[in-house]
Amino acid sequence: MIGRYLSALAFAAVVTFGLFWLMQYLIIGQKMSLDESDRVRLIDFVRLQRDTQTETKDRKPPDRPPPPEAPPEPPKMTADPTAAPTANTVGIDAAGLDAGMDLAGPGALGPPADAEAIPLFRMNPQYPDRAASRGIEGYVIMEFTITETGAVTNIQVVEASPPGIFDRAAIRAMERWKYKPKIVDGKPVPRHGVRNQLTFKLGE
Amino acid sequence: MTELLEAYRAIQTFLGQGGWVLNWILILTFALWVLIAERAAYYLFSHRKVFNDAVAKWEARPDKRSWHAAQYRTMLISQAKQHIEANVALIKTLVAMAPLFGLLGTVTGMVAVFEVMKVLGTGNARAMASGVSQATIPTMAGMVVAISGLYFSFALKRKADREVERLSDTLVQE
Numbered sequence: 001m002i003g004r005y006l007s008a009l010a011f012a013a014v015v016t017f018g019l020f021w022l023m024q025y026l027i028i029g030q031k032m033s034l035d036e037s038d039r040v041r042l043i044d045f046v047r048l049q050r051d052t053q054t055e056t057k058d059r060k061p062p063d064r065p066p067p068p069e070a071p072p073e074p075p076k077m078t079a080d081p082t083a084a085p086t087a088n089t090v091g092i093d094a095a096g097l098d099a100g101m102d103l104a105g106p107g108a109l110g111p112p113a114d115a116e117a118i119p120l121f122r123m124n125p126q127y128p129d130r131a132a133s134r135g136i137e138g139y140v141i142m143e144f145t146i147t148e149t150g151a152v153t154n155i156q157v158v159e160a161s162p163p164g165i166f167d168r169a170a171i172r173a174m175e176r177w178k179y180k181p182k183i184v185d186g187k188p189v190p191r192h193g194v195r196n197q198l199t200f201k202l203g204e
Numbered sequence: 205m206t207e208l209l210e211a212y213r214a215i216q217t218f219l220g221q222g223g224w225v226l227n228w229i230l231i232l233t234f235a236l237w238v239l240i241a242e243r244a245a246y247y248l249f250s251h252r253k254v255f256n257d258a259v260a261k262w263e264a265r266p267d268k269r270s271w272h273a274a275q276y277r278t279m280l281i282s283q284a285k286q287h288i289e290a291n292v293a294l295i296k297t298l299v300a301m302a303p304l305f306g307l308l309g310t311v312t313g314m315v316a317v318f319e320v321m322k323v324l325g326t327g328n329a330r331a332m333a334s335g336v337s338q339a340t341i342p343t344m345a346g347m348v349v350a351i352s353g354l355y356f357s358f359a360l361k362r363k364a365d366r367e368v369e370r371l372s373d374t375l376v377q378e
Contacts, residue, residue, distance in 0.1 A: 001250075004242055004245045004246060004250065005238070005242055007241070007245055008237075008238045008239070008240075008241035008244075009238055011237065011238075011241035012235075012236075012237035012238040012240070012241050013234065015233075015237040015241075015352075016230065016233045016234045016237055017211075017212075019233055019348060019349065019352055020215045020218065020219075020230065020233070020345075021214065021215055023218065023341075023344060023345055023348055024215055024217070024218035025214075026344065026348075027218070027341070027344075028214070
């Protein structure tokens with residue numbers, strides 16, 4: 001056993017020595033290849049002698065284009081400006097215009113007194129997650145008051161299908177809407193009992 | 205002889221370039237190869253005797269069937285296994301450790317480079333060179349050692365496994 005280890009020591013010493021010599025040879029080997037490059041002659045890139053003669057280039061000014069010939073003279077006027085026109089005059093009579101216009105009074109063209117309430121700003125309601133996940137569609141009809149400023153107040157659900165699911169979302173959206181206030185005698189007045197329907201449909 | 209001396213001096217310079225980690229790799233290499241050589245010597249000179257001893261002890265036993273015999277056989281195999289598998293795991297460990305030591309050298313070498321950069325700035329490449337060689341040489345050394353030992357570690361493991369199996373096949377229970 002001990003003899004085995006002793007012989008192993010000797011063997012291992014040799015192997016280790018060999019390995020490390022190999023390693024340093026791996027490095028030195030590169031150095032040697034560098035040394036060989038000394039034999040290669042380096043090309044001298046620096047040019048010491050320069051051409052002293054400068055090449056001159058004779059430049060001739062380009063030929064001037066010949067001056068354009070004098071423009072032809074304008075034709076002489078032959079007519080006599082002082083002579084009075086001799087053409088005959090044509091008499092035209094004004095034609096009688098008689099288109100039959102039958103317009104009603106000016107009030108007919110104005111806005112109707114009780115026009116539909118026009119929303120100036122609509123806010124899309126948020127689709128309730130519960131309904132969206134279950135694929136429920138429906139609508140909500142609401143009755144509300146439009147104030148003098150055009151805001152929406154006093155919202156009440158008149159009809160909803162299916163009941164209770166979209167009410168909150170519909171009211172919340174409706175609260176943000178802005179209407180054109182009703183104007184009576186040049187003054188905005190609140191308008192009661194306006195109805196609107198919000199339809200909830202799942203897109204695509 | 206002079207060439208050997210020259211090689212010795214070359215290795216000395218090499219060790220000097222590689223930093224202190226390289227010395228540890230040298231020790232590791234030596235230990236690894238001591239163990240490998242010991243295993244080789246065991247299989248060349250002692251293994252036959254161990255094997256035959258176990259077989260002879262088993263054959264000398266008249267009873268080869270009882271529970272006692274089975275336990276005795278297990279003991280014989282285990283004792284032989286101690287001889288057969290000695291150092292094999294250690295060799296594998298040392299082979300695995302060699303590249304890690306190399307990596308350690310890399311890191312310490314880089315630290316040395318940064319140390320130089322701290323004092324002299326990045327402009328002085330010549331001063332950084334020693335740190336760089338301290339970083340790269342142990343890496344290479346660790347790899348060379350691992351490569352040199354890898355085959356033997358596997359071969360020894362395989363050989364040990366096979367010999368244990370052969371022994372247990374030879375000790376026939378009736």
